[in-house]
Amino acid sequence: MSYLAESPPDPTLAALHVFRENYGFVPGVFQAQGLLPRLIQAEASLADAILFHDAGLSRIEKESIALAEAAAQANPYCVALHHQTLLLLGVPKQRLATLVGVPESVTFSPTLDSCLVLAWASFACTLSTGLGTAPDFAHPPLPNRKQRGASEPGVYTSKFEEAEDSPVFAFFREQFGLMPNLFRAQASRPDVLEAQAKLISAVLLPGDVLTRLQKELLMLAVCGSDRNEYGVALWSELLRKAGITEEICDRIAGDHPKTELANHDKQLLDFGVKLAAHGASFCEEDIHRLREHSFTDHQILEAVATTALTKFLNTLQIRLRAEPDFEVRLVVWPSAENNANLLSEEPRLTQESAPVDADLEVVDAVRGGNVDAFEQLIERHSRRVYRTLVGILGDPEDARDAMQDTFLKAFQHLANFQGRSKFSTWLVSIATNTGLQRLRERRPLESLNEGPTDPEEGFRPRQVRAWTEDPEQLYSQTERRKLVESSVMKLPAKYRVAVVLRDLELLSTEEAAAALGLQIPTLKSHLLRGRLMLREALAPHFAKRTSEVSN
Amino acid sequence: MITCADFMAEIGNYLEGDAAAEVRLQLEQHLAHCATCQVVVDSSRKMIQIVTDSGSFDLPDPVLKPIANQIMSRIRKEQH
Numbered sequence: 134m135s136y137l138a139e140s141p142p143d144p145t146l147a148a149l150h151v152f153r154e155n156y157g158f159v160p161g162v163f164q165a166q167g168l169l170p171r172l173i174q175a176e177a178s179l180a181d182a183i184l185f186h187d188a189g190l191s192r193i194e195k196e197s198i199a200l201a202e203a204a205a206q207a208n209p210y211c212v213a214l215h216h217q218t219l220l221l222l223g224v225p226k227q228r229l230a231t232l233v234g235v236p237e238s239v240t241f242s243p244t245l246d247s248c249l250v251l252a253w254a255s256f257a258c259t260l261s262t263g264l265g266t267a268p269d270f271a272h273p274p275l276p277n278r279k280q281r282g283a284s285e286p287g288v289y290t291s292k293f294e295e296a297e298d299s300p301v302f303a304f305f306r307e308q309f310g311l312m313p314n315l316f317r318a319q320a321s322r323p324d325v326l327e328a329q330a331k332l333i334s335a336v337l338l339p340g341d342v343l344t345r346l347q348k349e350l351l352m353l354a355v356c357g358s359d360r361n362e363y364g365v366a367l368w369s370e371l372l373r374k375a376g377i378t379e380e381i382c383d384r385i386a387g388d389h390p391k392t393e394l395a396n397h398d399k400q401l402l403d404f405g406v407k408l409a410a411h412g413a414s415f416c417e418e419d420i421h422r423l424r425e426h427s428f429t430d431h432q433i434l435e436a437v438a439t440t441a442l443t444k445f446l447n448t449l450q451i452r453l454r455a456e457p458d459f460e461v462r463l464v465v466w467p468s469a470e471n472n473a474n475l476l477s478e479e480p481r482l483t484q485e486s487a488p489v490d491a492d493l494e495v496v497d498a499v500r501g502g503n504v505d506a507f508e509q510l511i512e513r514h515s516r517r518v519y520r521t522l523v524g525i526l527g528d529p530e531d532a533r534d535a536m537q538d539t540f541l542k543a544f545q546h547l548a549n550f551q552g553r554s555k556f557s558t559w560l561v562s563i564a565t566n567t568g569l570q571r572l573r574e575r576r577p578l579e580s581l582n583e584g585p586t587d588p589e590e591g592f593r594p595r596q597v598r599a600w601t602e603d604p605e606q607l608y609s610q611t612e613r614r615k616l617v618e619s620s621v622m623k624l625p626a627k628y629r630v631a632v633v634l635r636d637l638e639l640l641s642t643e644e645a646a647a648a649l650g651l652q653i654p655t656l657k658s659h660l661l662r663g664r665l666m667l668r669e670a671l672a673p674h675f676a677k678r679t680s681e682v683s684n
Numbered sequence: 685m686i687t688c689a690d691f692m693a694e695i696g697n698y699l700e701g702d703a704a705a706e707v708r709l710q711l712e713q714h715l716a717h718c719a720t721c722q723v724v725v726d727s728s729r730k731m732i733q734i735v736t737d738s739g740s741f742d743l744p745d746p747v748l749k750p751i752a753n754q755i756m757s758r759i760r761k762e763q764h
Contacts, residue, residue: 504763511752520741529741533751540755545762593692597720600727605734617738636735642700661696668724668731675730 134267135165136420138430142167148177155185157221160214161266162257168431169342172438175328175335176260182328183253189246193222198247200229201236202254204275207413210261211254213272233273245318248452249325256445262412263437265420299323304330307562308338310374310647313367314455315446336442338551342435345551346375347401350385351436354402355409355443357386363450363457364443370459374554374647400426405440458652492556500547511540514557517638518564521648524633525568527622535571539564554647561640561648565630572626594665596672604675620670628663635660686714691721699728 141164142149148170152159166172184195196215203211212233219229232239241247260266301323302312319326337348349372356364369382384392389402404423408415423433492513498506518539522532543563550559601607608616621629634645646656691714697703698711715722743751 504759505756507759508752508756511755512748515748515752516742519743523741536751537755537758541758541762544759594720594724596727597723599723600730604730605737610739613734614738614740617735617740621735621740632735633741636732637738637740639736657696657700661699664699664728664732667735668728671731671734672727675727675734 136265213268259441524630
């Protein structure tokens with residue numbers, strides 16, 4: 134029993150086996166998502182990694198934390214499920230009565246594992262509320278809903294600086310342009326990161342039900358209503374790359390009902406925020422309202438899953454307190470009397486509003502089986518790819534080899550290209566990864582990311598003679614090119630690549646930072662240092678002669 | 685009044701046109717009086733222009749074409 138159209142999942146779905154093995158049956162909240170089996174699959178992986186896999190905590194400890202959290206959220210479905218599970222695991226009824234009746238009395242050691250269980254509990258509560266799943270078992274009476282979460286933050290302080298780079302980081306770098314601190318903080322549990330990557334891939338990436346843009350805006354609105362500054366900064370940054378202005382992002386995070394969106398899209402944000410923040414009053418009518426605005430049950434299911442994913446990440450952030458990856462902008466949270474109309478036109482959150490990428494047609498042709506069309510993409514982008522690789526590797530021959538690898542990888546992974554960024558940006562980030570991999574093999578100690586360098590620290594301009602009025606006239610094009618190439622090659626790799634991408638490839642700071650997986654301040658400081666070093670190197674060739682100065 | 689060291693700390697944003705209006709004003713006041721920082725700003729701008737116009741690391745077609753062919757033949761081989 135749930136709000137959405139009944140469509141039981143294929144009983145042979147591998148994910149169902151995970152639930153059968155650990156619960157003895159498939160709980161209704163997962164059965165209810167048969168419309169989109171990819172969700173069930175990803176949720177099974179996450180449950181397996183967090184709840185069923187014995188890491189720091191026993192299954193009983195984890196189920197107890199989840200039960201107390203479900204009781205604190207007054208969620209009948211999850212209370213019934215965890216209560217029954219604990220009964221079967223032999224926990225005395227009296228202990229269970231305490232967990233349900235006085236959930237705030239439950240204490241647990243603040244570890245990454247317990248934070249993950251709390252995040253899972255928020256996820257499951259949001260799913261069951263949104264789907265209106267009837268409990269699988271009778272449940273004990275619930276206490277009044279307690280305010281939890283934000284009131285007891287930061288129980289776990291992680292040491293992310295020490296986190297080792299693990300292969301799963303590549304997924305997050307590709308999606309976010311850098312490794313967000315929230316995920317970096319979980320580096321000690323690569324299996325859990327892997328499962329979160331799967332969940333994000335299943336919930337957020339497909340664009341065939343809701344558009345990715347709609348889902349990201351929904352996540353931003355839910356982060357805003359949860360006052361999660363970290364999440365607001367992260368999703369705003371992603372949306373900004375998709376062409377949504379800062380003003381719109383701030384407004385959606387701060388007070389989305391006042392954002393002038395198309396009514397259809399506004400209903401979607403209303404739905405998610407109500408589910409996330411006012412679960413107790415959420416009901417079937419909310420589902421009907423979306424249907425009235427011509428949302429399909431598939432789309433509603435995705436909206437519920439997107440909201441649940443956001444609650445999962447928000448709960449983690451409350452506990453882990455990761456440092457924001459991007460500048461936290463001043464957001465006017467709801468209730469502020471701010472009626473200024475910042476928007477001149479009504480944005481529609483469909484993919485049509487994204488700028489058109491001339492390469493998409495060719496990409497589609499290749500995907501459709503026209504392999505030869507790929508040559509056009511090589512022709513259009515090989516110069517850019519080569520320059521990026523020379524910038525990283527500092528060696529023309531190596532760069533040519535790496536260029537082949539880059540295009541080969543791009544071809545092999547073309548199915549993964551979501552059209553989220555421009556094709557050229559995607560390609561440059563593959564080139565960057567390929568180049569970095571080679572660089573590491575050659576010189577294991579060289580890294581592009583050592584945090585911002587302090588530009589004034591130890592860098593004083595030494596060449597302070599004025600340059601001639603028209604320095605380009607002094608040398609032929611070929612001579613200038615040779616001078617520039619040899620000076621650029623002498624820069625350290627991290628400065629060299631910043632200069633190449635910005636001053637030769639003419640990428641924007643944001644594009645270059647995204648392609649390199651660096652934070653914007655880091656990229657800026659590398660660029661500046663590279664430029665200043667280049668200026669020193671080139672000055673003797675372009676400065677006025679002493680005789681000219683004295684004149 | 686800001687010092688040359690202060691100026692150098694902000695020169696990145698100044699060159700990029702990213703400095704806040706207030707900071708920009710202070711920087712320009714300093715520039716008006718400091719020949720050394722003027723030289724650094726002027727030569728940095730000229731240098732960036734020279735780099736951008738240099739066409740550095742551009743591969744000529746005769747070099748690119750065989751590489752593109754090699755890539756395509758590796759891709760076609762993979763298809764089979």
